[in-house]
Amino acid sequence: MQPLRGSDSIMWTIKFRNGTLKRFKFPIRTTAEGSIDCYGGKPMPKMSELTVDGVFTRSMMGGFRAGNPAELIRK
């Protein structure tokens, strides 16, 4: 098995005991290596919000799932 890892994809050549050859190419990332701007376009949190539940990107990453309050049976 032979990998060839490039900047956006990896190519594999695999050879079976019986000689069968297969080649595959899979993407590995959609951005250039080293290009991540981790806080770019992200809010600067306020220290007064430190105890509010959720992470600092909550308001803009669309990932907070508030949940149905009726599911919480002890509240």
Added chain:
Amino acid sequence: MAGTFEAPEVVYEELDILLVGGGMACCGTAYEMMRWAEALKAETGKELKIKLVDKAAMDRSGAVAQGLSAINTYIGDKQDPADYARMVSNDLMGITRDDLAYDVGRNVDDSVHLFEEWGLPIWKTDAEGVRHDGAEAQKEGLPALKDGGQPVRSGKWQIMINGESYKWIVAEAAKKALGLDRIMERVFIVHLINDKNDPTRIAGAAGFSVRENKIYIYKAKAVMLAAGGCVNLFRPRSVGEGSGRAWYPVWNAGSTYAMAAEAGAEMTMMENRFVPARFKDGYGPVGAWFLLFKAKAANAYGEDYMTKNKEMLNDYPPYGQAAVPASCLRNHLMLKEMKEGRGPIYMDTVTALAKLREALSPKEVKHLEAEAWEDFLDMCIGQCGIWVGENIEPEKKMSELMPTEPYLLGSHSGCCGIWVSGPTDLGAPTAADEELAGVPEHLPRGWNWGYRSMTTIKGLFTAGDGVGASGHKFSSGSHAEGRLAAKGMVKYVLDNPDINPEFDETTEEIAEAIWKPVRNFLQHKDYTTAIDVNPNYITPKMLQFRLQKIMDEYVAGVATYYNTNDKMLEKAEEKLEMLKEDSQKMRAKDLHELLRAWENYHRILTAEAHMKHIQFREESRYPGFYYRTDKNFVDETNWHCFVNSIYDKKSKQWTCFKRKHVDLVDKSKLFKAAAH
């Protein structure tokens, strides 16, 4: 002055916050924490001194090192965090903390959306229902998850990715957030240090470089301990020429559990273990085969044991009656076939692929074949090695399945770990609620004691595999959990400006303790002519064999088909104590062996915790993962509770006790569907 093997250099540093580990959890902590640290600086001018220490290189460290082909926890916009908490509970036989699971559930998708933004290719389904891999989806202009893009679900909670570089991407963001000056790679942390004036407070941590003759001692007000779970504490199925092959990548050695226990943190559910049924010998993932390709597993005679043996599920009410039986119960049904001699067990890849071919175009079939191989090539290359080496083309030849040796972990399908403070807004028990008798006086009551993810040791936090009684967080949930802990840590440091931790040992004592295996070697090496044969020391490798033999034969390893009993546990207890004594005689002939020595020490403590908890819990809570043949039943009346413990590093003794279990979401919903 550069250190030597005889006289290592001691580097001492004072910090506000130390992060131990560079895996998914710590990468999450670093990302979240540095933004709050920036905000703090902007608002008050105060700068926090923060450092992350990893035994390996962050780009490829931890369980995600090789890559993954699915993100196993993504809630999406159609499911409720309560459904997630229910699933976690069901798979772990009812004893989990809903507050922790729910909190991960409501926050986890934020991290997944970030991963996609950072460059992780995530498969998408287009409006026609056609699947596209992550790069193609982007080219086709399909929206990102955050903008309503639809992932390819391989299961209710899992989404498919092209994840060869998953860890690389997540680490890049964490490293950017921290800046390289705040990162120390290739430093193995050996133990945590308690505060001299308050033994229930953390004061720092110490370890050594695996590349240079250097000992690192850090003083810190708060410490994140997220060094993964534990592998190789049981004798693995692959020994000799296959040694090193295990399902769980071999580099997590129980450091999280051992160091937390030694620091006095309350542990929870250390009796839990994970015994994955995977492709035999290569340990390739089965999730995509079961969930995406709809393959079935069968015994050697073609019988679907999940159907054939389904009556056995009725032995374990109510868990056996869930729509999806717990992972351990699925093993339970498989083990019956193996024990009664109807193995090998097979994954019927042939029928599954043939069925899919009927419905698909030739182009789609080709894509499907590539998907099947990518599943391995992205995360478990060794499995491909087996397939090509044995001429296994999945459309022509079925593959063997096998339950592995046991592993301990808290973020995959296991729930052992450390007892932590949870969120306050979900109705969790408080200090005013009733607790079971026997909880040591000094430990907090209720499920929150001020800071999210803090252990019962002040200033010591954990995440990912470290947090017990939850589980099924996986890569994404561990990252999110690390982020939630980051906020708790910053708050703790700000709330306690006056703490000035003092070590309960001198720096000389700390350094000597770490270097002891080297001293053992240097002092005795000339006593014999063969370096590995010496009555005065034991090589780490031999000690590891001894540990694995004890665990395998007495504590329900593969040798006994996962069976143990009170008498066998008594034997194990005695032998482990002696092993712990003898661990002081481990030698290190080089830095690599010093690493191995301390990894094994961490494994011994983890193994001991596991053994003591199984002994204390007088039932078999996880049939299929382990059986106590003297108590071979699930006892809801007496054991529907957490088993927690503390370790006293001075007397070297464990104390186990029960904690009350409380549901925060309605579990009866799990069992209704299957009742008819």
